[in-house]
Amino acid sequence: MDKTIDLEQLKQKAQQEISQAKNSQDIENIRIGLLGRKGALTDILRSLSQLPIDQRKEVGQKANTLRKELEELFDSKIKEIDNLVISEKLVKEKIDISLPSYPFETGHYHPLRQTLDEIAGIFESIGFSKAEGPEIETEWYNFEALNIPKNHPARDVQDTFYMKKPAKNEKRLLRTHTSPVQIHVMEKQKPPLRIIAPGRVFRNEATDASHSAVFYQLEGLAVDEKITFADLKGTLTLFINRFFGKNVGVRFRPSHYQFTEPSADLDIQCTICGGKGCNICKNTGWLEMLGCGMVHPNVLRAVKYDPEKYTGYAFGLGIDRLCMFKYGIDDIRLFYENNLQFLEQF
Amino acid sequence: MIISYGWLKDYVDFKASAQEIADILTSQLSETVILNQSGNWKNVITAKVNEVKKHPNADKLSLCSVTDGKNTYSVVCGAPNVAPGQIVPFAMLGAELPSGFKIEKRAIRGIESEGMICSERELAISENAQGIMVLPSSTPIGKDLKTVLKNLDATLEIETTTNRPDCINHIGIAREIAAHFRKPVKLPKLKSPKLTGDLKISIKDNDLCPRYIGRKITGIKVGPSPEWLARRLEACGLRPINNIVDITNYVLLETGHPLHAFDLALLDGQEIIVRRAKNDEKITALDGKEYKMDNSILVIADKTKPQAIAGVMGGEFSGVTEKTTDIILESAIFLPSNIHPTTKKLNVVTDSSYRFERGTSWENAEYSSCRAAELIIQLAGGKIEAKKDVYSTKNKPLAIKLRPQRVKNLLGVDLSTNEIQKLLDSLGIKSKKNKELLIAEVPYWRLDISQEADLIEEVARIYGYDKIPATVLPLIPKINESKKDKPIEEIISERLVSLGFCEAINYSFTSEDNLKKYDMHSVEEVANPLSREYESMRPSLLPVLMTNLNLNLSQGYKNIKLFEIGKTFAEHGEKKKLGIIVYGNIWKEWWKFEEFKIKPPSIDFHYLVGIIQNIFREQDISYNKEKPLHYFHPGKFINLLINNKAVGYVGIINPKYSKDTDKEIAYVEIDLESIKWHYKTQKMKRLRRFPKAERDLSLVSDKSITFDQVFDSLQTLVSKLGILESSEVFSVYEGANLGPNKISYSLHLTFRHPNHTLSESEINSAINTILDTLKKNLNVTLRI
The missing domain is CATH 3.30.56.10 (Phenylalanyl-tRNA Synthetase; Chain B, domain 1)
Incomplete structure (x- = not known):
């Protein structure tokens, strides 16, 4: 009997059966029929020893080749069947992906906090550190130490809320600016110092879309030997560039604050109209951003610093207005209402 | 101004x-x-009206023929005063008026108009809109209006x-x-005639009035002011009254020194006495109002009564009227720090008080008096009969040292001494060199300059702020700087925001009524609040956060998670607090919950404590139940201890304060300043890589025993057993089948050995130890 013919027949039969297999069980059955312990090919391989030597080698080689071919056939058929099964499963499992996803809750920082943090971050990156002070102040810290004597009209500019309970010898009040923090810090620390003091301030003025009796300021103070007005200009210009982008025009113009001399106001080119003039900038093309100046020698004297040895600059920045420009908020009262419709936007 | x-x-x-x-x-x-x-128009010329005819289609319009000397134009005009022969401002086709209005060829009631004859108002020359502007008949025609009108102003x-x-x-x-x-200032030159007459002026309170100058002018004729003067006053926003009053106002606008004229005939005794008012003394001022004064207020009186509130307003009685012929012209200096409180007390601010409270100059008082007197003689006739100048001390000019080096140190600009001198000189500040120094003499009008820094500001201003360079100081860190811990409020708010909380910012004050709702009262009150809504400093964050909660509920929000970090003002003073308010469900609704038959659970006490556990995750958290605050539910409240220090309260709001809401309101208030935060660095624990074994245990306990007693007892075994990795409760059950006052806790225990796979007997032995200990300590038994 010619074993090679047997092998050829076996191969044709197997190929036909495999191609007709429907699932992995069919494949397994065919495999057992051929390669199992009692399988047809196994039989042939087992009976090789009964063949004459000259045929043994040839048949043996062919049988082994066939076994490999068959195994490859099984593998690829199994893969084919698996793929079919999976693609059927995938078709069946198709969902409407447009249905709403899981509503994770997202918290939100208050837009004022975000603005404060952003500004503080800029100043911290150039060596300023944060300081704080109380909201209820004495006249000394809010006025006298800042070179604003009693009955000075500058006190009127900042309509003050006074507390019913006075301190020992003076009135207590809600701070009208963050500048008293300058005094607290300088009383405790020696130069050199660079601080920023973010915080809320109070003005006794009627509330409307652009005025709030409570608002946020950020105070800055740098005192050291050899600090100049040029350093003040440079530091604040750097801040404006980092906050608004470097193409915003900046101008410094004279102003007056009792606690700085020389004093200045910093304007930026109107971010709404780009300096052409609009009703936000009252057609001037400029927006007033902050007040600043060189620390007044009387202030340095009030905290027992030697004004001959030390100079410094200070600035005060209104956060609410800045935040309103940044986010396009048109009513300052929204900040303090805490409506989630508002808070969830930022 | x-x-x-x-x-x-x-x-x-x-x-x-x-x-x-x-x-x-x-x-x-x-x-x-x-x-x-005015004057910002284009293509407006002078033209002559040749002819005026009636408009055929409109009664009130006329048809004019206008010439510029070369061409004639046909113009429709609506003004009643237009007449042939007038020289008028004529806006040609293509002209643009100050308002932005452009003149184009257009038909008015069917007839084309080739331009427009303008009124003063249309040219923004004055407010006068009563007909067209008529120019003097000598005005040349065909000229640009700007070259013809001399007094165009802005x-x-x-x-x-x-x-x-x-x-x-x-x-x-x-x-x-x-x-x-860098040009000179030309001041009006004044004569100082010799005077012989006398005038009775006395200053009783010279602490409030260092100088009083009176000029007696007789034989004047009160009437309207000339056009030029009235125009100037109007331009600056003042209403012309009569020549005398107008001149005092004119000089106020010119020199800045407030003046007042009294009708001499109406002063009892023809005398001026500067004195403090008597308590409750009254005066009817020029504004027609009666003011009640006290003895802190200075008045100008005659023999019997006050005739003016010094530096603020004259009295109605002795004011200048049509009948006045003789006056006393007052020019005085009043103490700024007294004028300010006077205006506050009387609640009146005038052009005069505005200047006096800022300060007026000694020399300017005399200059202005003299200037006004001359204008009066010039415009109202009469003669100056007498002058009296009463003062206690003379004013000395101030000289200040200025170091050029200091200019450089303060401004960061290197200016030579000569340059500095020139800059100061341009402002009228004369200076002399004295070795390295400059000695600057402060001009009499500069009350603000009193020290070196003030002079340096002047140098900076005239030099130009924009010319000063902008430099940034290099940051030189200190070598011994310590590590900077993140502030705890930043850590806490970061965690809360990541847990879905929104940050609120409220005013520091609220109304007493709002506090009363929670049986609170304020410890600090504002003496002069904007309104009663803002009179009480908040003693707690609860009332304002409740207001926020209610607002958002009214807006239709169902789940509300808010926090605020802000100051409170209670017995212990100003404190920085963290307030957390939570209401509604733990999760938002989702369509898929329906499919799995899950309902989002309501926020409750245990959820709230979970928040605390999360935000203080690396801190040692403990609690006690002592003395619940009145606004908390007494059974759902803890005093929170962080690192063994009481820092605040956690609980459910007492239902009597949350009647309007159907679910529980969870609230936390923590004093951030009292937290001692441990910035510890966690050291790594070795990983256990052998398989873990899990067992569930259901225990029955007496209800008098709290869960944490069971749990703590279990925790004490952790080190003894060495293999108990974690224990979690997965069910709490109370039922009749357990017996009365019994409760069951089902625990899921995980065991794992660091070095080998646990055998069944090791696990059983551990469980037996657990059961024995619980039985012995708490009489907790295995549920059968």
Whole structure:
């Protein structure tokens, strides 16, 4: 009997059966029929020893080749069947992906906090550190130490809320600016110092879309030997560039604050109209951003610093207005209402 | 302060336009804007009206023929005063008026008009809209209107700062412009005639009035002011009254010194007495109102009664009227620090008090008195009969040392001594060199300059702020700087935001009524609140956060998670607190919950404590139940201890304060300042890589025993057993089958050995130890 013919027949039969297999069980059955312990090919391989030597080698080689071919056939058929099964499963499992996803809750920082943090971050990156002070102040810290004597009209500019309970010898009040923090810090620390003091301030003025009796300021103070007005200009210009982008025009113009001399106001080119003039900038093309100046020698004297040895600059920045420009908020009262419709936007 | 651009030219020569002047003042003095500008029109010429006919289709319109000398134009005109022969301002086709209105060929009631004859208002020359503007008959025609009208003006509004009272007038502003152009200031030259008459003036309270100058002028004729003067007053926003009052106002606007004229005939005893008011003394002032005064207020009185509130307002009784023939012209100096409280007490601010409280100059008082007297003689006739100048001490001019080196140190600009001198000189500040120093003499009008820094500001202003370089100091960190811990409020808010909380910011004050809702009262109150809504400093964050909660509920929000970090004001003073308010469900609704038959659970006490566990995750958290605060539910409340220090309260709001809501309101208030935060660095624990074994245990306990007693007992075994990795409760059950007052806790225990796979007997032995201990300590048994 010619074993090679047997092998050829076996191969044709197997190929036909495999191609007709429907699932992995069919494949397994065919495999057992051929390669199992009692399988047809196994039989042939087992009976090789009964063949004459000259045929043994040839048949043996062919049988082994066939076994490999068959195994490859099984593998690829199994893969084919698996793929079919999976693609059927995938078709069946198709969902409407447009249905709403899981509503994770997202918290939100208050837009004022975000603005404060952003500004503080800029100043911290150039060596300023944060300081704080109380909201209820004495006249000394809010006025006298800042070179604003009693009955000075500058006190009127900042309509003050006074507390019913006075301190020992003076009135207590809600701070009208963050500048008293300058005094607290300088009383405790020696130069050199660079601080920023973010915080809320109070003005006794009627509330409307652009005025709030409570608002946020950020105070800055740098005192050291050899600090100049040029350093003040440079530091604040750097801040404006980092906050608004470097193409915003900046101008410094004279102003007056009792606690700085020389004093200045910093304007930026109107971010709404780009300096052409609009009703936000009252057609001037400029927006007033902050007040600043060189620390007044009387202030340095009030905290027992030697004004001959030390100079410094200070600035005060209104956060609410800045935040309103940044986010396009048109009513300052929204900040303090805490409506989630508002808070969830930022 | 409103300044007339044209008026400034009386005192300094310059060609700059109104806009240029506004820009100069902004960069050198204070923000200045153009309020009103006439002359900013295009293509308006002078023309003559040749003929006026009735408009065929409209009664009130006329049809005019107008010539510029070369061409004639047919124009429709609506003004009643148009007449042949008039020289008029004529806006040709293509012209543009100050309002932006463009003149185009258009038909008016069917007849085409080739231009427009303008009124003063249309040209923004004045408010006069009563008909067209008629120019003098000598005016040449066919000329640009701008070249014909000499007194075209613009008004500037200058934001004057409190330190520059010398700039609340035209001469002061002229000085600034002169400084910019390095030009001289021309002041009106005054005569000082010899006077023989006498005048009775006495100062009783010279602490409040260092100087009083009176000039007696007799034989005047009160009447309207001339046109030029009235125009200037109007331009600056003042209403002309009569020549005498107008002159005092004119000089106020010119020199900045407030003046007052009394009708001499109405002063009892023809006498001026400067004295403090008596308590409850009354005066009816020029505004027609009666003011009740006290003895802190200074008055100008005659023999019997006050005739003026010093520095604030004259009295109605002795004011100048048509009948007045003789006056006393007052020019005085009043103590600024007394004028200010007076205006506060009487609640009145005038042009006069505005200047007196900022300070007035000694020399300017005399100059202004003299200037006004001369104008009166010139415009109202009469003669100056007497002058009396009463003062206690003379004013000495101030000399200040200025070190050029200091200018460099403060400004960061290296200016030579000569340059500094020139800059100061342009402002009228004369200085002399004295070795390395400059000795600067402060001019009499500069009340704000009292020390070196003030002079340096002047140098900086005139040099130009924009010319000062901008430099940034290099940051040199200190070598021994310590590590910077993140502030705890940043850590906490970061965690809360990541847990879905929104940050609220509320006013520091609220109403007493709002506090009462929670049986709270304020410890600190504002003496002069905006309204009763804002009178009480918040003693807790609860009332304001409840207001926020209610607002958002009314807006239809169902789940509300808010926190605020802010100050409270209670018995222990000002404290920085964290307030957390939570309401509604733990999760938002989702369509898929329906499919799995899950309902989002309501927020409750245990959820709230979970928040605390999360935000203080690396801190040692403990609690006690002592003395629940009144606004908390007594059974759902803990005092929170962080690192063994009481820091605040956690609980459910007492239902009596949350009647309007159907679910529980969870609230936390923590004193951030009392937290001692441990910034510890977690050291790594070795990983256990052998398989873990899990067992569930259901235990039955007496209800009097709290869960944490069971749990703590279990925790004590952790180190003893060495293999108990974790224990979690997965069910709490109370039921009749357990017996009365019994409760069951089902625990899921995980065991794992660091070095080998646990055997069944090791696990069983551990469980037996657990059961024995629980039985022994708490009489907790295995549920069967």
